[in-house]
Amino acid sequence: MRRFIALILALALCLSFTACKKDGGLKGVKTGKVYYLNFKPEADEAWQKLAKTYTDKTGVEVKVVTAASGEYDRTLAAEMDKDAAPTMFQAGNQGAIATWGDYCYDLKGSKFEGELTTDAYNLYDENGKLCSIGYCYEAFGIIVNKTLLKKAGYEIQDIKDFASLKSIAEDIHKNAKTLGFDAFTSSGLDPSSSWRFSGHLANMPLYYQFRDKEITSQPATITKDYLDNYKNIWDLYINNSATKGASLAKATGDESKAEFINKKAVFYQNGTWEYAGLIDGGFLAEELAMIPIYCGVEGEEDAGLCCGTENCWAVNSTASEKDIEATLEFMYWVVTSEEGTKMMAEQFGPCPFKKAAIPENVFFAQANEYTAAGKYVVTWAFNFTPAVDDWRAGVVDALTKYSAGQGKWEAVEKAFVDGWATLYAKENA
Amino acid sequence: MTALNSKLIRRPIQRYVWLFLLPTFAAFCVGFLYPFFKGFYLSFCKFRITKDATFVGLENYxxxxxxxxxxxxxxxxxxxxxxxxxxxxxxxxxxxxxxxxxxxxxxxxxxxxxxxxxxxxxxxxxxxxxxxxxxxxxxxxxxxxxxxxxxxxxxxxxxxxxxxxxxxxxxxxxxxxxxxxxxxxxxxxxxxxxxxxxxxxxxxxxxxxxxxxxxxxxxxxxxxxxxxxxxxxxxxxxxxxxxxxxxxxxxxxxxxxxxxxxxxxxxxxxxxxxxxxxxxxxxxxxxxxxxxxxxx
Missing domain, CATH: 1.10.3720.10 (MetI-like)
Structure with missing residues (x-):
C-alpha cells in the first residue's frame, strides 16, 4: 500500500512539472511569436523597448535576446538548436550565408522586401534565394578632429590623397611635443581594436583587387596586389602615433578612442557607429569629419568613404508558419512605423527603406556628400573573407610581429594571400 | 547508531533506495550521460546544429x-x-x-x-x-x-x-x-x-x-x-x-x-x-x- 502511495506521489510530482511546461507553451499557439537574436549589444536597450511597444500594441510576443560582443556565431549556433529557435537572426556576409543559408526563408516578394529602396545590401545564396536583407548601412574612414587639424595649421580640404595625408601627418607627428597632440591615435592590435585593421583597413587592398578583376563573389584566391598600399597606410599609422612597437600588441580599442576624445590625436580610423560615443565624449558635430582612407592607389582622390553593411536580417525557415508570418509582420512594422523608424535612425543611422527617418549622424551626411560629388564608393570587399576569424587572426599576428620589429612584411603578405587560399580550400573541401 | 541499524528503520530505506537515488540519478542522466552519449554519436556525424546531423562514420576522426x-x-x-x-x-x-x-x-x-x-x-x-x-x-x-x-x-x-x-x-x-x-x-x-x-x-x-x-x-x-x-x-x-x-x-x-x-x-x-x-x-x-x- 505504502509503495503504491509513494508511486502515486512521485508520479504526481513528475506530472506537475510537465503541466507547467505545457501551460507556458500554449499561449504562443494562437498567434505566432517573434524571437530576434540581436547582433549589436549597444542597441539592446532600444530593441527591448521597441519589442515591448509592439507587444503592447498588437499583443504579439516579441522576444529579443542579444548575444555578447564577438559571440554572435556561437550564440546563434546554440540557439538554433533549441525547439524555440530564433525566428529572426543576423546573416551579414557570404560566410554566414554559406553556413546558415539553408535555414534562411526566401524573403523575395515579402511585404517587408517591398519597402526597400535598394538591393545593394541584400545577400543571395548560389541558387539566387534572397537569404537576408541589409537593414542599415555603415561607413568607415579616418575620423578627423577638425579643431586640432586647424591648430596644426591645416584644413580638411588639404587632404586629397595619400601624399598630402602623409605630409600632414608627419608634420604633426614631428611637432607633437609643441602641439600637445599627435597625428594618429594608437593602432592597437588587442582584439578589441585589431578588427579595425585586419577587417576594415584590409578592405582597401581587397576592394581594389576585386575592382580590377571585376570579382563579385567570394574568390578562392587573392593576390599581393595593393598590399604595398596597405603597408603604406599601416606604416603611416604606426610611425606617426604616440604608441609604437611592441606596445601595440596590447593597446586596446578603448585606449584609442580615449586618445581621440581627450584630444591627444587628430586622426582616428573608425566608422559611423562611433558617432554617438564621440558626441557623448564631448565633441560638437561641427568639430568632426570623416575622410576616405587614402593609401596611395592611383585615382584615389576620387574615392569616397567605405560603405557597406554586415547588418542583414534573415528569417528562420524552420520556424512554424505562424511564427514566420508574425516575424515578417514585425519586421515590416519596424521599418514603417513611427516608433520603429525613429529607433532605427537613432541606433543604426540611415536605413534603405522608403519610410526611413533621417539620422543626425554627420558622418553619413559626409558619406552622401562624397557620393553626390561623384566620388566612387569603396564597398565592403572584406565580406567575402573565408573563415573570417581565422583569417583575421593570422593577419593580426603577422602585423603585430612586423610592428614590433620582430617580423618581416612578407609574413603579413603571406598571412593575407596564403591564409585566404588555404582557408577557402578548407572551408570548401 | 543502533537505532539506525535496527531492522525496522533499515528495511524500508533499503526497499525504497531507488526512490532516494532517483533525483540524483535523473540529474546525472540529464547533465552527464545523455550529453556524453549524444556527443559521442555526434562525433561520427556531419552537423551544423545538433538537431540535424548526418552520419559519416570515421570521417571526422x-x-x-x-x-x-x-x-x-x-x-x-x-x-x-x-x-x-x-x-x-x-x-x-x-x-x-x-x-x-x-x-x-x-x-x-x-x-x-x-x-x-x-x-x-x-x-x-x-x-x-x-x-x-x-x-x-x-x-x-x-x-x-x-x-x-x-x-x-x-x-x-x-x-x-x-x-x-x-x-x-x-x-x-x-x-x-x-x-x-x-x-x-x-x-x-x-x-x-x-x-x-x-x-x-x-x-x-x-x-x-x-x-x-x-x-x-x-x-x-x-x-x-x-x-x-x-x-x-x-x-x-x-x-x-x-x-x-x-x-x-x-x-x-x-x-x-x-x-x-x-x-x-x-x-x-x-x-x-x-x-x-x-x-x-x-x-x-x-x-x-x-x-x-x-x-x-
Whole structure:
C-alpha cells in the first residue's frame, strides 16, 4: 500500500512539472511569436523597448535576446538548436550565408522586401534565394578632429590623397611635443581594436583587387596586389602615433578612442557607429569629419568613404508558419512605423527603406556628400573573407610581429594571400 | 547508531533506495550521460546544429588526426601539464610544510595563499597579461610575440592560482600524520630530514595522489587562462596550416568546433579523443600513486 502511495506521489510530482511546461507553451499557439537574436549589444536597450511597444500594441510576443560582443556565431549556433529557435537572426556576409543559408526563408516578394529602396545590401545564396536583407548601412574612414587639424595649421580640404595625408601627418607627428597632440591615435592590435585593421583597413587592398578583376563573389584566391598600399597606410599609422612597437600588441580599442576624445590625436580610423560615443565624449558635430582612407592607389582622390553593411536580417525557415508570418509582420512594422523608424535612425543611422527617418549622424551626411560629388564608393570587399576569424587572426599576428620589429612584411603578405587560399580550400573541401 | 541499524528503520530505506537515488540519478542522466552519449554519436556525424546531423562514420576522426594543429597542441599541452604538475606540487608541498611548523601568522599566510584560487581564469589571464606586458614592453616585446613567454607566462599564472589550493590539501595531509610515529622517530634519534623522507612523505601519499590527479587534469583541461593570456599567439605558418604555438588542447577543440561552422564534426571528434586521453592518463596516474600509498 505504502509503495503504491509513494508511486502515486512521485508520479504526481513528475506530472506537475510537465503541466507547467505545457501551460507556458500554449499561449504562443494562437498567434505566432517573434524571437530576434540581436547582433549589436549597444542597441539592446532600444530593441527591448521597441519589442515591448509592439507587444503592447498588437499583443504579439516579441522576444529579443542579444548575444555578447564577438559571440554572435556561437550564440546563434546554440540557439538554433533549441525547439524555440530564433525566428529572426543576423546573416551579414557570404560566410554566414554559406553556413546558415539553408535555414534562411526566401524573403523575395515579402511585404517587408517591398519597402526597400535598394538591393545593394541584400545577400543571395548560389541558387539566387534572397537569404537576408541589409537593414542599415555603415561607413568607415579616418575620423578627423577638425579643431586640432586647424591648430596644426591645416584644413580638411588639404587632404586629397595619400601624399598630402602623409605630409600632414608627419608634420604633426614631428611637432607633437609643441602641439600637445599627435597625428594618429594608437593602432592597437588587442582584439578589441585589431578588427579595425585586419577587417576594415584590409578592405582597401581587397576592394581594389576585386575592382580590377571585376570579382563579385567570394574568390578562392587573392593576390599581393595593393598590399604595398596597405603597408603604406599601416606604416603611416604606426610611425606617426604616440604608441609604437611592441606596445601595440596590447593597446586596446578603448585606449584609442580615449586618445581621440581627450584630444591627444587628430586622426582616428573608425566608422559611423562611433558617432554617438564621440558626441557623448564631448565633441560638437561641427568639430568632426570623416575622410576616405587614402593609401596611395592611383585615382584615389576620387574615392569616397567605405560603405557597406554586415547588418542583414534573415528569417528562420524552420520556424512554424505562424511564427514566420508574425516575424515578417514585425519586421515590416519596424521599418514603417513611427516608433520603429525613429529607433532605427537613432541606433543604426540611415536605413534603405522608403519610410526611413533621417539620422543626425554627420558622418553619413559626409558619406552622401562624397557620393553626390561623384566620388566612387569603396564597398565592403572584406565580406567575402573565408573563415573570417581565422583569417583575421593570422593577419593580426603577422602585423603585430612586423610592428614590433620582430617580423618581416612578407609574413603579413603571406598571412593575407596564403591564409585566404588555404582557408577557402578548407572551408570548401 | 543502533537505532539506525535496527531492522525496522533499515528495511524500508533499503526497499525504497531507488526512490532516494532517483533525483540524483535523473540529474546525472540529464547533465552527464545523455550529453556524453549524444556527443559521442555526434562525433561520427556531419552537423551544423545538433538537431540535424548526418552520419559519416570515421570521417571526422580522419580530419582531426590529419590536423597538424591538433597534434601540436596535444604535445604542447602534455609538456605543459607535466611541467606545471611538478612545479605546483613541489611548491605547494614546501609551503604546506613550512606553514605547519608553528610559525607566527600561519593562518593568515594560508588564507593569502589560497585566495588567488577564488579569482576566475579569464580575469586572472587579463591581469597577468597586463603585468607581463607592462614589464616586457620595456624590452620592446610582448607575451603574444614569443612562444616561450606564453608558455612560462601560463605556468606562472597557473602556479599562482593553484599552489594555494594544493597547499590546503597538503596541510590536511600533514596534520593527519599520527603524532606517535613522529614521537617514536624522535626517540629513535631520527633527523628532521629522515623524518620527512621516511615518515611524512610515505604517510602523505593519499594527498599526493589527489594533488597530482588534480594538477594533471587541470593542466590538460586548461582553457580560460589560455584564451585570456595568449589566445594561441604567436602563430607559425599561414591559413589552414597555421600552428598556434601556445594553443592548448581545449582551446584547439573549441576553435575547431566553432571555426568550421559548416561541419562541427571534427571538433566533436577531437573532444572525444580528448576525453579518452585525459581519462586514460589520469587513471594511469591514479593507479601509479595509489600503489605507493601506505596503510596507516
Amino acid at each position: 580522419k580530419i582531426a588526426f590529419s590536423d597538424s594543429s591538433f597534434l601540436y597542441s596535444f604535445a604542447y599541452t602534455a609538456v605543459f601539464a607535466v611541467v606545471s604538475l611538478l612545479i605546483i606540487n613541489v611548491f605547494a608541498f614546501i609551503v604546506a610544510y613550512i606553514l605547519t611548523q608553528n610559525i607566527k601568522g600561519a593562518n593568515i599566510f594560508r588564507t593569502v595563499f589560497f585566495m588567488p584560487n577564488l579569482i576566475g581564469g579569464i580575469v586572472l589571464g587579463y591581469i597577468w597579461l597586463m603585468i607581463f606586458d607592462g614589464f616586457l614592453t620595456r624590452y620592446n616585446t610582448a607575451v603574444v610575440l614569443e612562444t616561450k613567454y606564453g608558455f612560462w607566462g601560463l605556468i606562472i599564472l597557473l602556479c599562482w592560482q593553484q599552489i594555494g589550493y594544493m597547499m590546503i590539501i597538503y596541510i590536511a595531509g600533514l596534520q593527519a600524520i599520527p603524532e606517535d610515529m613522529m614521537e617514536a622517530a624522535d626517540i629513535d634519534g631520527a633527523t628532521k630530514w629522515q623524518k620527512l623522507w621516511k615518515i611524512t612523505i610515505p604517510n602523505m601519499m593519499p594527498s599526493f595522489t589527489i594533488c597530482t590527479f588534480l594538477s594533471l587534469t587541470n593542466g590538460f583541461k586548461l582553457y580560460d587562462q589560455n584564451l585570456a593570456l595568449t589566445n594561441g599567439r604567436p602563430f607559425t605558418g599561414t591559413g589552414a596550416d597555421q600552428i598556434k604555438t601556445t594553443q592548448m588542447l581545449a582551446h584547439n577543440i573549441v576553435e575547431a568546433f566553432y571555426a568550421s561552422a559548416r561541419n562541427r564534426g571534427p571538433g566533436q571528434a577531437k573532444a572525444v579523443v580528448f576525453f579518452i586521453l585525459v581519462a586514460g592518463i589520469s587513471v594511469a596516474q591514479l593507479r601509479f600513486t595509489r600503489s605507493r600509498e601506505v596503510q596507516q
